[in-house]
Every structure is written in structure tokens, then in C-alpha cells.
Amino acid sequence: MKIIRVSSYEELSRKAAELIAAQIILKPDCVLGLATGSTPIGTYRNLVQKYRQGELDFSEVTTFNLDEYLDLTPDHPQSYRYFMNSNLFSQVNLRSERTHVPDGCAQDPAAYGAEYDQAIRDHGGIDLQLLGIGNNGHIAFNEPCDRFVPETHVVELKESTIEANKRFFNSVEEVPTKAITLGIASIMQAKKVLLIADGKGKKDAVEKSFFGPVCPEVPASVLQLHPDLTVICNVD
Numbered sequence: 586m587k588i589i590r591v592s593s594y595e596e597l598s599r600k601a602a603e604l605i606a607a608q609i610i611l612k613p614d615c616v617l618g619l620a621t622g623s624t625p626i627g628t629y630r631n632l633v634q635k636y637r638q639g640e641l642d643f644s645e646v647t648t649f650n651l652d653e654y655l656d657l658t659p660d661h662p663q664s665y666r667y668f669m670n671s672n673l674f675s676q677v678n679l680r681s682e683r684t685h686v687p688d689g690c691a692q693d694p695a696a697y698g699a700e701y702d703q704a705i706r707d708h709g710g711i712d713l714q715l716l717g718i719g720n721n722g723h724i725a726f727n728e729p730c731d732r733f734v735p736e737t738h739v740v741e742l743k744e745s746t747i748e749a750n751k752r753f754f755n756s757v758e759e760v761p762t763k764a765i766t767l768g769i770a771s772i773m774q775a776k777k778v779l780l781i782a783d784g785k786g787k788k789d790a791v792e793k794s795f796f797g798p799v800c801p802e803v804p805a806s807v808l809q810l811h812p813d814l815t816v817i818c819n820v821d
């Protein structure tokens with residue numbers, strides 16, 4: 586595990602984008618695992634800038650996103666598909682058919698989850714997985730729990746997550762209470778993992794995850810077992 590401590594959000598975003606850019610340059614047809622939330626926005630902005638400056642070509646890149654709210658259509662402004670389209674996909678030369686975000690409106694989410702995991706395997710697995718971290722130590726929507734759930738699955742969001750995400754909605758009642766998320770095994774199978782944490786509010790989650798015991802009550806702690814984990818944090 587490599588922990589890079591930085592002192593600003595700008596530095597965090599620049600360093601994260603540099604690592605992702607290096608992955609794309611080294612393997613132009615790589616598979617990126619992508620995340621939503623406020624933290625990656627600066628990373629995506631830096632990647633878009635690199636693309637505009639002619640430093641990056643996304644034409645052969647494939648992407649898989651971590652999660653999606655259940656029952657939000659792709660055109661809903663708070664859906665993660667919409668977020669990705671606005672913040673990255675529409676800004677670079679990624680081919681839309683190579684971008685994957687779980688379908689929150691799938692008729693049978695359990696069967697759909699298995700198909701999503703299979704699609705990742707069919708593409709040779711994720712080369713680099715970008716992750717944020719929740720204040721409660723969640724990764725993707727793998728909430729604190731009494732066991733690690735390996736595969737892509739539907740989750741009930743914790744009150745703390747609904748509370749943290751209500752800032753994006755008009756009211757707390759509008760925040761979906763369920764989501765579909767990549768599971769822990771799907772995340773751990775990525776060849777490289779890059780986790781970004783920004784703000785003092787994440788300090789406790791970072792400490793528990795990377796300096797405490799590995800346990801499902803702190804989902805990100807499982808990453809201590811990953812052979813190629815980089816954490817970039819601005820939490821002091």
C-alpha cells in the first residue's frame with residue numbers, strides 16, 4: 586500500500602489524473618473502473634484538460650462505473666450515468682458503447698449484477714479502479730455490514746450515506762434508498778486500485794480503513810489486502 590499525503594484538493598486531483606493518464610498511455614486499450622461523488626470531479630477535470638492538450642487519447646479505453654442509484658433513469662440529473670456523461674464521457678473521445686454504468690432500472694437487478702460482473706471479466710478485468718471513500722468507510726455503495734459481499738448487488742443505503750448525499754437533491758426524501766453496486770471481490774480483482782480521500786471529514790475513515798483491522802464494518806479496510814493500492818489523501 587502506498588499512501589500519498591497532499592495538502593490541497595488541486596494537488597490530489599492532479600496526482601490522481603497523472604496516475605490514470607499514465608495507465609492510458611501505457612495501455613491505450615485499458616479498462617478503467619470509475620467512481621462518482623464530489624471527490625473525483627477535479628480528477629476528471631484534469632483528465633479532460635490533458636485530452637484537450639492532446640496528451641491523452643481515450644478512443645480505445647473501456648470504462649465500468651462502480652454503482653448507480655436504483656430506479657433513477659440515465660437522464661435523471663442525479664443519476665451516476667448523467668454525472669459521468671457530464672463530467673467526463675462527453676468531454677473526451679471515449680466511445681459511448683465502451684462506457685458502462687450499472688443500470689439502476691434493470692428489471693431483475695440480481696441477474697443484471699451477474700451480467701455486469703461477467704462483462705467486466707469478458708473485457709479482461711479492470712486495469713485501474715478509481716475509488717472514493719464514504720465518511721463511514723464505504724467503497725462504492727458497499728456499506729458497513731457484517732460480511733463482505735463479493736459480487737455486484739443491490740444495497741439499502743445507510744442513513745449516514747443518504748444524509749451525506751442529500752446535498753445533491755432538493756430534499757432528503759428524494760434521495761433513493763437503494764443502489765446497485767460492484768461488490769468487494771469485483772473491486773479487489775482490479776489490477777490496480779487508486780483511492781482518493783479529500784477533507785477532514787474523511788480523516789477518521791482513512792485511519793480506520795488503512796491503519797485498523799480488516800473488517801466488513803469498515804468496507805475500505807479490505808483494500809489493505811490489495812497488492813497494488815495507492816491512496817491519495819488530503820485529510821489533515
Ligand code: PGA
Nearest residue numbers: 622623624625717718719
Ligand atoms: P464523495 O463521496 O466523493 O462525494 O465524498 C465518496 C463516496 O461516498 O464514496
